[in-house]
Amino acid sequence: MRIAASGLLVIGAFAAAVTLGAQAPATHPDFSGSYERFGNIFGQPTAAQLADKTIPPRNPPAPLLPGPMKEYQDRLAAIREADRKGTPLASGYVNCLGDGMPSMMNAMFPIEFLVTKNQVTVIEEAFTQVRRILIDRPMKKVEDVEPGFFGYSVGHWEGDTLVAETVGIKEEIRYQNVPHTKDLRIKERIHLVAPNILWNEITMEDPAVLEKPWTVTIAYRRMPDYTLLEYICEDNREYRDANGVQQIRVNK
């Protein structure tokens, strides 16, 4: 009886495996190609924007804890005041630094995804930014990753969705000026919602700064005939002065 029961278990497990195998797609979608940011909503969304299900809803503000919220709001106020006075505070762009993660996924300029078996490579045209998502590789501990602009990313496929996780982002590399700690963890779910529209649902987790995970969704539209251009900071006339203000070198 015990043998018969064991046999049934084996058969059951085999059947389950076969069923799972049938459900899981044999191959994941290859969404390789060039894309541009799509579906931005500035101001009030129009009726057409609301009706278009390929346009993600407006992203929520960062759910910051009180202390970091004050630092963030003070920073925004300082930026606005400096702009009002015509003495803008220098951002990393002034020194021709790339966005880093996850800002590069905002695709200020066109972005390219290269889906290969062991790696998904993402290239953002502005500043020629490149990041690599290693497929089916173990995640590292935060302390084992040297902090950088793009961090260390691993990913796996859940059906048609590329699920990626990133750690190791320098604290000064901020998304929309929102502060974070070295423990920032970025989770992405990247999937097609239409044949030529890709969504990236980006969730930032950082319990010391955020009261709950913060998810923003970025949409991209395929650019079928576009090849990313080179972008080299060949003559950067902007610079950051001693007061952190953006200046420009003028040829007189």
Added chain:
Amino acid sequence: MSRLLHILAIIAVTIPPVFAHHSFAMYDHTRTVTLKGEVTKFQWTNPHGYLELDVKQKDGSVKHFSCEMTSINMMLRLGWRSNMIKAGDQVVATVAPLLNGDPAGLLLDVTLPDGRKLEPGVPAVNTFKRTAPEEQ
């Protein structure tokens, strides 16, 4: 060509305002100046292109102005090419001048010798108030 420029103009005004390399707050948003001058260099570089102009003053002297443009990648997508303007061309440039008084400005549009008018796709260009031609 005029149809192309019409399309470029439409694209230029529909560029989302967030796609800026950096703040343009150092330029005067309340007035424009018109520079009629000779191109000394049309610089096709990132992070920004530059149009260098020699502008003859009323007293006969020549004053040099640097006109900052946007990223050449944006300009290329809008239809610009590196050979559209060359040294020696006589052009008319509309710029938002630097607030600190240095002889430079943000190029809002340029009219070429053949009458074509090009815009480099300045983000949020409508926030720059255009004033009556004020020659330098």
